[in-house]
Amino acid sequence: MSATLDDLSLGRPSLSRAQLPSWALGVTAAGVLVLTGLLRLVTHMSSYVALAIIAVALYLVAQTVVSLSVEGWRHAKNRLMTSLMLAAMVLAVLPLVGVLGYTVAKGLKRFDSAFFTHSMRAVAESDPNGGAYHAIIGTLEQVGIAALISVPFGIMVAVYLVEYSAGRLGRVVSFFVDVMTGLPSIVAGLFILALWVLALHQGTSGFAGSLALVILMLPTIVRSCEEMLKLVPPSLREASYALGVAKWITVVRIVLPTALPGIVTGVMLAVARVMGETAPVLLTVFGNSAINTNPFNGPQASLPLFVFNEVGQSFDNAVNRAWTGALVLILIVLVLNLIARTVARFARVRG
Amino acid sequence: MAKRLDVKDLNLYYGKFHAVADVNLSVPPRSVTAFIGPSGCGKSTVLRSLNRMHEVTPGARVEGKVTLDGEDIYATAVDPVVVRRTIGMVFQRPNPFPTMSIRDNVVAGLRLSGVRDRKRMDEVAERALRSANLWEEVRDRLGKPGGGLSGGQQQRLCIARAIAVRPDVLLMDEPCSALDPISTLAIEDLIGELKKDYTIVIVTHNMQQAARVSDQTAFFNLKGAGLPGNLIEIDDTEKIFSNPGRKATEDYISGRFG
Numbered sequence: 001m002s003a004t005l006d007d008l009s010l011g012r013p014s015l016s017r018a019q020l021p022s023w024a025l026g027v028t029a030a031g032v033l034v035l036t037g038l039l040r041l042v043t044h045m046s047s048y049v050a051l052a053i054i055a056v057a058l059y060l061v062a063q064t065v066v067s068l069s070v071e072g073w074r075h076a077k078n079r080l081m082t083s084l085m086l087a088a089m090v091l092a093v094l095p096l097v098g099v100l101g102y103t104v105a106k107g108l109k110r111f112d113s114a115f116f117t118h119s120m121r122a123v124a125e126s127d128p129n130g131g132a133y134h135a136i137i138g139t140l141e142q143v144g145i146a147a148l149i150s151v152p153f154g155i156m157v158a159v160y161l162v163e164y165s166a167g168r169l170g171r172v173v174s175f176f177v178d179v180m181t182g183l184p185s186i187v188a189g190l191f192i193l194a195l196w197v198l199a200l201h202q203g204t205s206g207f208a209g210s211l212a213l214v215i216l217m218l219p220t221i222v223r224s225c226e227e228m229l230k231l232v233p234p235s236l237r238e239a240s241y242a243l244g245v246a247k248w249i250t251v252v253r254i255v256l257p258t259a260l261p262g263i264v265t266g267v268m269l270a271v272a273r274v275m276g277e278t279a280p281v282l283l284t285v286f287g288n289s290a291i292n293t294n295p296f297n298g299p300q301a302s303l304p305l306f307v308f309n310e311v312g313q314s315f316d317n318a319v320n321r322a323w324t325g326a327l328v329l330i331l332i333v334l335v336l337n338l339i340a341r342t343v344a345r346f347a348r349v350r351g
Numbered sequence: 352m353a354k355r356l357d358v359k360d361l362n363l364y365y366g367k368f369h370a371v372a373d374v375n376l377s378v379p380p381r382s383v384t385a386f387i388g389p390s391g392c393g394k395s396t397v398l399r400s401l402n403r404m405h406e407v408t409p410g411a412r413v414e415g416k417v418t419l420d421g422e423d424i425y426a427t428a429v430d431p432v433v434v435r436r437t438i439g440m441v442f443q444r445p446n447p448f449p450t451m452s453i454r455d456n457v458v459a460g461l462r463l464s465g466v467r468d469r470k471r472m473d474e475v476a477e478r479a480l481r482s483a484n485l486w487e488e489v490r491d492r493l494g495k496p497g498g499g500l501s502g503g504q505q506q507r508l509c510i511a512r513a514i515a516v517r518p519d520v521l522l523m524d525e526p527c528s529a530l531d532p533i534s535t536l537a538i539e540d541l542i543g544e545l546k547k548d549y550t551i552v553i554v555t556h557n558m559q560q561a562a563r564v565s566d567q568t569a570f571f572n573l574k575g576a577g578l579p580g581n582l583i584e585i586d587d588t589e590k591i592f593s594n595p596g597r598k599a600t601e602d603y604i605s606g607r608f609g
Contacts, residue, residue: 166409235446239509241407243460243516244436253463257450 018070028066032059056087100330107327110320115328119301121290126315132325134291135306139332141295142206142285142302143275146213151267153214154221155256161222162229163251174226180219188215189280197284206295209285209302213274220273224266228259264344272333278304303329353380353550354420354437354519356401361415362579363396363405370396372579374415376569378520383546385561385588386554388571388603393580394554397571398522401552402438403431419519436460439518443525445505447497447512454493456508460516475515483511484541503534510541514549521545523553527560539564558604562592570600 036055045051060083068076115131123130157177161170192212196202232255240250256263286299287309303325310322356378363371371393378384386394399405400413403424417424424434447456455462457476466472476493480486485507489500497508506526513521523542527535542551542564555561561568569585584597595601 233446235442235444236448238404238407238440238442239446239448239512240459240463241432242402242404242435242440242442243463243512244432244434244439245460245463246432249463254448254450258448260450 017072020067020070024066024070025063028062029059032062060084060087103323103327103330106320106323108324110324111327115321115324119289119291120306123289125310125313125318128317130321132301132303132306132321132328134288135301135303135325136328136332137291137293138206138285138288138295138300138302139275139304139329141293142209142213142281142300143271145207145210145295146217146274147267147271149210150214150217150221150270154218154270155225155263157218157222158225158229159251159256161226163247163255177219177222177226180215181223183216183219185212185216185277186279186283188212189283191215192280193283204284204286204299205297206285206292206300206302209281209300210295212280212284213277216274216277216280217270220270221267224269225259225263228262228266229255231262232258261344264340268337268340271336275333276304276329278308281305282308303332353548355380356438356520356550356552357416357418357421358397358401359416359418361397361400361413361417363393363400364412364414365408366410366412369579371571372581374582376582376585378550378552378567380550381546381548382566383542383551383553383564384585385565385568386552386571387556387558387561387568388580388583389573390556391580392571392573394571395524396580397582398524398552398554399440401520401522402440403434404440406431436464436516437518438520438522439513439516440522441506441510441513441524441526444529445502445509447500447505447508449496449498451497452494453489453497453500453508456497457511457515459512464516476511479511479515480508482514482541482545483507484537485511501534503530503537506530506534506538507541510538510545514545518549520550520552523551525554525556528556535560558592562588568592570595570597570603572599572603 032055035058036051039045039054040051060080063083064076064080067079114129115133116136117133118129118131119134120130120132121134157173161174161177164170165173189212192208192215196208196211197204202208236254236258237250240254241247245254281302282305285302285305287305288299288301292298292300307322307325307329310318310325313319358374358376361371361374362369374397376384386398388394396405399407401417405411405413413425415425419434419437423429424438447453448459451459454473454476457479458466458472461472461475477486480489485504488504489508492499497505500508506529510526527538530538539560542553545551553561553564565588567585568588568591570583570591571580572583573580583599584591584595586596590596591600592604595604601607
């Protein structure tokens with residue numbers, strides 16, 4: 001009887017096991033590199049991308065074989081999966097680093113004081129001077145107004161959905177917020193163009209652009225705030241109610257501060273998303289080569305529009321301006337992010 | 352201070368589910384009443400109905416009467432917020448507010464109700480922390496976050512927070528179930544002291560604890576799965592643990608079932 005049981009059990013392996021020496025993987029990698037080099041000599045393959053892919057594939061196979069022969073199946077699988085995930089991570093980060101690096105390299109050429117102090121008024125596209133002052137002002141004003149409208153609005157909708165709605169209305173609103181999250185930005189632009197600019201005869205202006213951006217920001221803010229408010233433990237609300245604190249004070253003084261860091265992140269994602277929107281801005285703000293500081297009257301410029309216009313020109317000077325414009329756009333998002341995070345951190349420290 | 356609670360024909364529901372049926376009991380002032388019984392028999396639900404926390408759960412419903420010194424707390428003209436200020440509650444898991452310091456946690460009930468007088472709040476904080484036997488341990492770090500304390504300290508912080516608003520009745524929902532024996536002892540001693548000023552109702556799974564701290568004990572039971580829980584009997588703690596009136600009670604406290 002006991003013999004059969006022993007046969008079925010996993011046995012009693014020794015607690016220690018054979019391990020790959022620390023130099024083994026290095027040697028494997030070196031071998032793979034040599035092999036790839038030989039391959040290049042023999043076949044005269046010139047594509048480095050193809051060679052890199054072959055080298056990685058070879059390494060994965062070689063590592064698995066080496067590990068299998070010394071350490072056994074479980075460790076071979078472990079090493080293979082770890083390497084695959086590492087490769088996936090590198091593959092995902094490469095384009096990101098590439099975009100950033102390329103933009104910085106290209107954008108630094110015109111990253112000078114003239115770029116930040118001059119507009120494109122009376123500047124020919126082929127000229128080496130000119131700047132994006134008008135576009136930076138336009139973007140900051142349009143996105144600023146859009147954020148001023150949609151942040152309080154969005155937070156209030158999220159608070160309603162999480163704290164107050166119990167029935168069908170909440171579910172319906174929630175559903176439409178989800179649908180609107182996927183709204184193509186050009187549709188938001190067309191809607192404002194048709195309603196505000198044309199039907200109501202308001203004309204193109206920075207504010208019209210802000211309205212289009214509000215339509216795009218609102219669902220993102222509502223959704224992320226909703227998730228963050230749901231994460232606040234119900235026990236905190238109960239603790240507050242049990243102290244005889246009214247519901248709205250509980251929401252404002254307990255729930256919202258607890259969820260604040262997450263809400264800030266959500267708002268920043270929404271701001272970053274609309275900061276680079278070009279299509280709706282093109283339809284509603286129209287673009288302007290001169291400085292217009294009034295967002296409520298007449299066409300304005302904006303950074304995405306500026307980049308779009310400049311990159312379409314056939315002059316190197318214009319394309320250089322476009323790269324610097326893109327770099328400034330990235331920097332603005334970065335700086336806003338840092339500011340928001342710092343504010344959120346200081347808002348949390350108490351006592 | 353310290354008022355009397357009377358419960359008459361109390362029925363509690365979660366949506367269509369009838370959770371607790373026909374509870375009648377009285378809690379005299381300046382005494383400790385313990386609720387014991389198996390899990391799911393409705394002890395906590397009854398406790399939460401005593402300061403209108405039951406209705407915070409969506410779909411929850413209350414039938415029957417709960418009176419505080421004769422005043423019906425479920426009357427239509429009664430504001431649940433005021434009821435909860437009068438009947439405080441301590442929960443199973445310590446739940447200090449994570450965004451507030453120790454001091455702000457203690458006076459949260461006052462601050463969030465609009466009190467601004469800093470000096471008075473400092474006095475209230477010290478008095479409440481002293482009553483909760485926590486003052487000596489935290490007096491040097493009142494400005495630090497409440498979440499940095501140990502579990503037992505956090506629970507005493509929550510008790511300090513509950514008594515800082517000077518309630519008439521204190522409800523405790525298994526206040527020691529997440530704590531080690533030393534912290535449990537500290538809280539049991541505290542309950543003994545608080546009894547002088549407050550009416551206390553405590554839910555506990557620990558029968559020794561019920562025997563140690565309470566003056567009267569209520570035993571709740573469940574007839575079967577899906578059926579409402581009900582109050583089997585309520586009597587002086589000594590009598591419940593030595594000579595209970597019902598067989599179900601005796602089986603439960605002596606560890607025999609069925």
